Amino acid sequence: xxxRANGVRVVVGCVxxxxxxxxxxxxxxxxxxxxxxxxxxAPQLVSPKSVTVQRDGEQFHVDAVMHTEVSQKIVWEVxxxxxxxxxxxxxxxxxxxxxxxxERHLSIRQVGxxxxxxxxxxxxxxxEVVLVPQEHIxxxxxxxxxxxxxxxxxxxxxxxxxxxxxxxxxxPGFWLPPxxxxxxxxxQTAEQFSxxxxxxxxxxxxxxxxxxxxxxxxxx
Numbered sequence: 316x317x318x319r320a321n322g323v324r325v326v327v328g329c330v331x332x333x334x335x336x337x338x339x340x341x342x343x344x345x346x347x348x349x350x351x352x353x354x355x356x357a358p359q360l361v362s363p364k365s366v367t368v369q370r371d372g373e374q375f376h377v378d379a380v381m382h383t384e385v386s387q388k389i390v391w392e393v394x395x396x397x398x399x400x401x402x403x404x405x406x407x408x409x410x411x412x413x414x415x416x417x418e419r420h421l422s423i424r425q426v427g428x429x430x431x432x433x434x435x436x437x438x439x440x441x442x443e444v445v446l447v448p449q450e451h452i453x454x455x456x457x458x459x460x461x462x463x464x465x466x467x468x469x470x471x472x473x474x475x476x477x478x479x480x481x482x483x484x485x486x487p488g489f490w491l492p493p494x495x496x497x498x499x500x501x502x503q504t505a506e507q508f509s510x511x512x513x514x515x516x517x518x519x520x521x522x523x524x525x526x527x528x529x530x531x532x533x534x535x
Contacts, residue, residue, distance in 0.1 A: 360512040363505040368497035373462075375500055377483040381508060384476040385515040389522065391449040391470065393515045403514045404507060406430065419446045422457070430503060440464075462486040479508075 366379045383390065396403065400410045409426035422443050429438045440459035446452055449470060456464035466483035 358513060359505070359509050360516075361505045361508040363501050366501045366504045366508075368501045368504075370497050374484060374486045375497070377481070377485065377500060377504060379479070379481040379504060379508065381479045381481075381512075382473065382476055383479070383512050383515055385512075385519045387449055387470055387472045387477045389519050390477045390479070390515055393511055393518060394452075394468075396514075399514075404510055406507075415443075419448075420444070421446075423454075481508075 360383075361379075361381055365381050366377065368378075369376045393403070401407050404427075406429075407425060407427040409424070411424045413422040413424065415421040420443075422441060424439070424441045426437070426439045429436050438460050440456060440461060442454040442456050442464070444452065444454045451470070452468040454464075454466045463486045464483065466481070469480045471478045471480075
């Protein structure tokens with residue numbers, strides 16, 4: 316699939332990766348993270364201070380405003396790279412795209428590990444996604460272990476790179492361990508965006524190196 320058809324399945328799933336676990340779970344359903352292989356973690360390119368989380372009853376409201384020194388084109392390419400999603404986010408085990416009526420409408424089914432501080436749980440989530448290529452993504456939860464979720468990501472060019480604005484409203488609809496709260500949601504969201512930003516920087520550097528090589532060949 317091309318970038319448009321792939322959609323922004325990475326970003327729209329960020330909060331679902333954390334809150335998309337086990338409706339009706341009990342305390343003994345959450346083994347220690349120390350017993351689970353979680354893959355290599357990315358450097359912290361997004362500070363938790365960039366993410367704010369508020370809890371309103373059973374709902375979590377998540378907002379993040381971020382900047383990366385990467386072109387909007389590359390940012391979009393990374394956010395829509397379904398084929399390499401498991402290499403970008405180590406907690407993702409399965410990510411399938413179900414085509415919609417056109418390239419701007421699709422559904423995404425993901426399976427992976429949600430981490431609640433020192434606890435982990437396998438999750439499954441399906442979301443309907445609407446795309447405005449390189450500018451706007453909205454996603455709505457339709458099946459899985461979350462009671463409700465709606466998220467929006469907006470991209471825009473700004474001096475020195477790209478601005479990303481993310482908002483999500485999530486109602487888990489399941490028992491959470493006592494240690495899980497806004498801070499855990501904030502830290503996990505920042506970590507997932509850090510992994511995405513690391514991939515963006517890697518691809519931007521590769522694109523620049525390729526352009527330099529092409530220019531050098533043309534000059535010969």
